Amino acid sequence: MKNFGLGIDIGGTKTLIIAVDDEGKIVARELLATALFYEQWFLEVTPLIDRITRTFPITRIGIGVAGQIDHEGTVLHAPNLGWEHVPIGSLFRRQYQLPTTVINDVRAAAWGEWKLGAGRGYDDLAVLMLGTGIGGALIAGGKLLTGAGGTAGELGHMIVGGNGPTCSCGNEGCLEAQSSGWAIAKRDEAENAVEVISRYHAGEKKAVEIIDDAYQGLLRGCLTIVHAFNPKAILLGGGLLKAFPDLPLWLEEQIQEKALKAASKGLEIKKMALGDDVVALGACHYAKN
Numbered sequence: 424m425k426n427f428g429l430g431i432d433i434g435g436t437k438t439l440i441i442a443v444d445d446e447g448k449i450v451a452r453e454l455l456a457t458a459l460f461y462e463q464w465f466l467e468v469t470p471l472i473d474r475i476t477r478t479f480p481i482t483r484i485g486i487g488v489a490g491q492i493d494h495e496g497t498v499l500h501a502p503n504l505g506w507e508h509v510p511i512g513s514l515f516r517r518q519y520q521l522p523t524t525v526i527n528d529v530r531a532a533a534w535g536e537w538k539l540g541a542g543r544g545y546d547d548l549a550v551l552m553l554g555t556g557i558g559g560a561l562i563a564g565g566k567l568l569t570g571a572g573g574t575a576g577e578l579g580h581m582i583v584g585g586n587g588p589t590c591s592c593g594n595e596g597c598l599e600a601q602s603s604g605w606a607i608a609k610r611d612e613a614e615n616a617v618e619v620i621s622r623y624h625a626g627e628k629k630a631v632e633i634i635d636d637a638y639q640g641l642l643r644g645c646l647t648i649v650h651a652f653n654p655k656a657i658l659l660g661g662g663l664l665k666a667f668p669d670l671p672l673w674l675e676e677q678i679q680e681k682a683l684k685a686a687s688k689g690l691e692i693k694k695m696a697l698g699d700d701v702v703a704l705g706a707c708h709y710a711k712n
């Protein structure tokens with residue numbers, strides 16, 4: 424009999440649940456709005472999971488969450504969800520009596536791209552997700568770096584300097600405060616980065632300066648990644664990337680010019696390939712470990 428895994432992506436607005444077969448093919452899919460409180464979310468998500476488990480014999484559960492998660496699968500801090508110290512792993516283990524793994528969403532995405540997407544074949548890989556915030560993940564020597572407390576890869580909080588506002592973490596000069604959607608919007612007193620990007624394309628001076636700064640911040644961040652971790656590839660993803668189609672090639676050229684030659688030899692900058700399913704797919708695959 425075939426085995427199936429369940430992958431769940433808990434995002435700030437939506438929760439995606441998929442069932443995946445051993446070949447990585449998605450065989451069932453459910454989507455719901457993420458409720459404000461986790462108790463309510465759990466009440467709403469269980470009937471959808473039950474619907475899937477009635478058809479497919481699920482043997483493992485992998486969950487990706489935008490936040491910091493400890494090794495037990497407790498969500499320590501998820502600002503987009505408003506969750507603090509939510510023991511999501513043990514809730515699921517009790518409810519379903521199945522092995523359940525909970526990891527950060529960008530780390531899940533990195534794992535998914537490494538196993539099934541644009542990162543296949545690269546055992547040393549860095550991932551940067553450019554959206555409202557900036558998330559990161561690192562695969563080194565064929566292993567996902569987790570760090571002592573499970574939070575390795577917070578690449579958005581690398582200090583790169585520049586003219587950005589104070590970061591959400593309280594520090595000055597974080598990559599996220601220079602190059603993320605929220606920082607770009609804040610510097611131009613705009614509702615969102617999309618507004619600033621259209622002003623940039625119209626050639627407005629301030630917007631051009633802000634976007635140039637964002638590019639330079641990403642370059643400094645990538646140079647640091649290259650020198651610290653010597654990856655074979657850096658994968659870029661996230662909503663902001665769609666607005667900057669020239670970014671991967673520009674970064675690749677700049678890095679080849681500026682990085683230590685031995686560290687950047689053969690480095691590739693690529694776009695992530697798995698689309699909106701990447702977190703759920705990656706979390707499900709990671710749960711196989």
Ligand SMILES: [Zn+2]
Nearest residue numbers: 580590592597
């Ligand atoms: Zn920061």
